Amino acid sequence: MKVEVQNLRYSYGTGDFRISIPDLAVPSGQSLGIVGPSGCGKTTFLNIVSTVTRLRQGSLTLGDVNPAEMTDAKCREFRARNIGYVYQDFGLIDYLSGRENLLYPFFVTGRKGDATLNGRIEQLADEFGITHVLGRKPQTISQGERQRLAICRAMLGMPSLILADEPTGNLDPANKSSILDHLCRQCQTSGATLIVVTHDRNLTDRFDQVIDFSDFAQVNR
Amino acid sequence: MTGLALLAIRNLQHNKVRSAVLIFVLTIVTSIPVLANLVISQAERDLMARAQTTPLVYGAQGSPIDLVLGSTYFSGQSTTDVKMADYLNLIDLSSFALAPMRRAGTIRGLPFVGVDYEYFTERGLRPSEGFLPLRVGDVVLGHAVAQKTGLTIGDELRTDATQAFDLAGSYPVTLRVSGILPRTNSPDDGVVFADLQSAWIAEGIGHGHQELTTSSDPNLLLKPQNSALVANSSLATYTDLTQADSDAFHNHGADSDLPLSAVLVFPRSPKSEALLKGRVAEQQETRQLVDVENVIQDLLTRVFQMKSILQNVVASMAIATIAALFLVVVLSVRMRRREFEIANQIGAPKRIAVFLVAMELTMLLSAALGLTLAISGAVYIFDIDALSRILVER
Amino acid sequence: MRPVLFLLTILVGLAAMPSMAEDKRTVLTVTPALSALAQEIATADMTISYPGPADENAADWTPGDAELRQYQQADLILLVGAGYSPWTATAALPRARMIDTSQGFADLYIGRETDVVAHQHGPSGDANHHSEYANTFWLNPKLAQRQAREISRAFSALWPELAEEFQKNLGATIETLEALNAALTAEFTTLENVQLFASHPVYQYMDQAYGLGLHSFHWEPDQHPDSGQWKEFDAQLDPNRRTVMIWEEEPMLETLKELQNRDVSIIVVSPSFTPSFADASLREKLGFPKAVGLRQ
Known part of the structure; x- marks a missing residue:
């Protein structure tokens, strides 16, 4: 899914802080790395792209869809079908097993899985090396396993866009690169567009494009 | 799901x-x-079921609720006694059945109640095992009592001592289980029933002792008074009512003075009920006839x-x-x-x-x-x- | 639940119906003589019975469990009173249905002087119980009449719808007993100059009614008196008069011979036995022989 942004302007309620992106495009199947210091609006940008935060000024096109023209309900449906998320804190549900965590998006969105769903779970788990944690709860497995589980969850719905917010922020250096490699490889295989927010500039060589968000952030004094 | x-x-x-x-x-x-x-x-x-199966209660003047609870539910404090004479005066076979009763303390903490045989007839109580009391010393157990105590036919049991230092002589007496009643879902399930006579003996009103004329022990006699023999207190008092020789038991004083807790009245017709109410109204200073259903409604x-x-x-x-x-x-x-x-x-x-x-x-x-x-x-x-x-x- | 209960009630009701139909008016007595009196007054559909054995002295009989249950289930229980059938004092019987047929004439009771035992439990005790009275009232037809009246009164109280019939039957019974009294008076007159002994002290009321001046022994019909008893007997014999001895039952042949040797004849008056023949008259059922007189 191609992601295009033009003349995007976003400011918080107080008006002191503003994001301003004149022009940005991520072609379908490519990856974008976003770097920049904390508080420069990277996460806000991800929320805008994911249609959780509605855009007020400028335009956003996701594939051939303009989210500004969609109702909230349509946006939710769109997110559920097309976007996968990876979080810095993994976003796993502590009362569910690994397998149930993978299915969590299906549970809460009411989306029905097709006949291949179970097979895909096994396949993904196998690829990420987490078959042994499918029956265990998140708090009983390692950090690296947790994030791999979280990435599997994001991939299971076969989204065309993956948004990852500091996916390696809580991982040790060895895990960091291996997991990011996994993520990039999966996206390449599935043809999904990948947008990764990170403050770790050492990891940016994996992305097709890298932008520094401090260029887009403005603070009015 | x-x-x-x-x-x-x-x-x-x-x-x-x-x-x-x-x-x-x-x-x-x-x-x-x-x-x-x-x-x-x-x-x-x-309460209502019991009230409906017990039309009237005759007893001493006082709280009608106490009278009803005591005589039909065997609970609460004892009420003032009436006498056998009252019961005998009430008898009118064609007009109503009468079930005189005596609450005579407890056996293993459960109510021990002496009744006339008519009580069982009027309540429709037939033993599921054994038989209803035939003689002094026989008791029939309510269903719950049998379950709780595990007693069966032929077992012996003793009344609870109430006044340990009562020199006037209320000894615990030994009784024998003659029968067990079926479950009735009524207060009868929790009661040990005996004949009135057993109740009086348990209370120390009646007793049994050796036949003086056949006793060979001269020490038993205080002194021959005219032709009457006067026994001293070493006369062996039976406290075991289970012995075959229970014919030796008897009451002291005239039978008409024996105490009753209440008399249940089962009228044969509304007319006989009205007539009886009229009769008892004449003794209202000391006696009352209570309509159980009214009291229970209250x-x-x-x-x-x-x-x-x-x-x-x-x-x-x-x-x-x-x-x-x-x-x-x-x-x-x-x-x-x-x-x-x-x-x-x-x-x-x-x-x-x-x-x-x-x-x-x-x-x-x-x-x-x-x-x-x-x-x-x-x-x-x-x-x-x-x-x-x-x-x-x- | 309710329809089931309702159905059960109906079923139980149906099952109970035949037994209700058999629910005859049942009167039990404690001695055959009372049965005889009650039978005179009862209507044809009533069952009057004495459950004791026919060959045993009713005054000494104590019912077993089965008989006690029969008594418990009777509509009425007729008692002699005055200490007859002492077992009734400790039997669990329906008190309202127990009719003491002598309660109306307690003032006429004759004390059994020789046997009286009263006791007191220390000075405060009550000494008025345990005294014993003679109680074969029906050997005096006048008293039998009063017992009959008491029976009739009890029947009418329980079955008022039959009161008229009871009253009529009572009238006839009174007449029969009047006639019996007249006959006995006449018959005993023939024994005016005869010395009368009794084998047992059970004839007090007959003695009193007909002025017999009886002397009583304690002889059992099935036991031969020992020499001491004969000695006592002989001491009482009046050599100047004929002597007749009244027995409750025919004595043993041996005793009979001894009595014949002394020229003593016997009369059997058995107040507490069932007559051995079925078509006995009321007179016989009360214990009297067909005629009182000298036997050869």
Whole structure:
């Protein structure tokens, strides 16, 4: 899914802080790395792209869809079908097993899985090396396993866009690169567009494009 | 099963202790009014059923409720006695049946009641095992008594000593089980019945002793007075009423002076009932004839009052519980904020949190209601009498 | 639940119906003589019976469990009173249905002087119980009449719908007993100059009614008196008069011979036995022989 942004302007309620992106495009199947210091609006940008935060000024096109023209309900449906998320804190549900965590998006969105769903779970788990944690709860497995589980969850719905917010922020250096490699490889295989927010500039060589968000952030004094 | 239901169940399972406590609290809040209602309505039914099978009670002037409770439910304090003479004067075979009775203390803490054979006839009591008392010393056990004590036909039992230092001579007496009554779901189930004569002996009013004329021990006699022999106190007093020679038992004083707790009256027609009421009205200074159904109705009015008090208590309990529950919900939603944020982000409806919490509460409430139903059912089937007795009498 | 209960009630009701139909008016007595009096007054559909054995002295009989249950289930239990059948004092019987047929003439009781035992339990005790009275009232037809009246009164109280019939039967019974009294008076007159002995002290009321001046022994019909008893007997014999001895039952042949040797004849008056023949008259059922007179 191609992601295009033009003349995007976003400011918080107080008006002191503003994001301003004149022009940005991520072609379908490519990856974008976003770097920049904390508080420069990277996460806000991800929320805008994911249609959780509605855009007020400028335009956003996701594939051939303009989210500004969609109702909230349509946006939710769109997110559920097309976007996968990876979080810095993994976003796993502590009362569910690994397998149930993978299915969590299906549970809460009411989306029905097709006949291949179970097979895909096994396949993904196998690829990420987490078959042994499918029956265990998140708090009983390692950090690296947790994030791999979280990435599997994001991939299971076969989204065309993956948004990852500091996916390696809580991982040790060895895990960091291996997991990011996994993520990039999966996206390449599935043809999904990948947008990764990170403050770790050492990891940016994996992305097709890298932008520094401090260029887009403005603070009015 | 929908995904949300699975999530609700998993969350409840994950927080086992919290779930258990909530189910427990909800069960208590729901079962107290249900059980109370069950017990009260059962008590009402029992009381009314008993009242309907006991038309009138004749007794000494005093509290009609005490008289009715004592004579038909064998509970409460003893009332003032009437005498055998009163009973004998009432007898009118074609107009009503009379069941004189004497509450004579307890056996193993259970009421020991002396009755005339007519009591069993009028109550339709036929033993399921053995036979009704045939002689002095025979007792027939109510169904619950037999179950509780494990006594069977032929077993011996002793009356409880009430006045250990009563020199006038109320000794515990030994009696023998002659029969066991079937379950009647009435106060009769909890009583040890004997003939009136046994009751009097147990109270020290009647007694048995050696035949003086056949005794060879001259020391037993104080001195020959004219042709009468006067026995001294070393005369062996029988306290065992189970011996074959119970013909040696007798009462002191005239039979007409023997005490009765009450006389149950079963009129054969409304006319004979009216006539008897007229007769007793003439002795109203000292005697009363009480319409049991009226008295019980009166008592039930009080029960209803109790019921409304109970309802208020339950209502305040329910309010407190709902408040506590609200707090628990607010806290858990706050704790799960991140989870709901993620859910919303990946496309769940906005009200996912409300749905989930509501579903969990519904499950907890269903479990509590299920438990309440099970408890009530168990109580209803197995031991509502015992529960009623505990709750109503204590 | 309710329809089931209703059905059960009906079924139980149906099952109970035949037994209700058999629910005859049942009167039990404690001695055959009372049965005889009650039978005179009863209507044809009533069952009057004495459950004791026919060959045993009713005054000494104590019922077993089965008989006690029969007594418990009777509509009425007719008692002699005055200490006859002492077992009734400790039997668990329906008191309202127990009719003491002698309660109306307690002032006429004759004390059994020789046997009286009263006791007191220390100075405060009550000594008025345990005294024993003679109680074969029916050997005086006048008293038998009063017992009959008491029976009739009890029947009418329980079955008022039959009161008229009872009253009529009572009238006839009174007449029969009047006639019996007249006959006995005449018959005993023939024994005016005869010395009368009794084998047992059970004839007090007959003695009193007909001025017999009886002397009583304690002889059992089935036991031969020992020499001491004969000695006592002989000491009482009046050599100047004929002597007749009244027995409750025919004595042993040996005793009979001894009595014949002394020229003593016997009369059998058995107040507490069932007559051995079925078509006995009321006179015989009360214990009298067909005629009182000297036997050869």
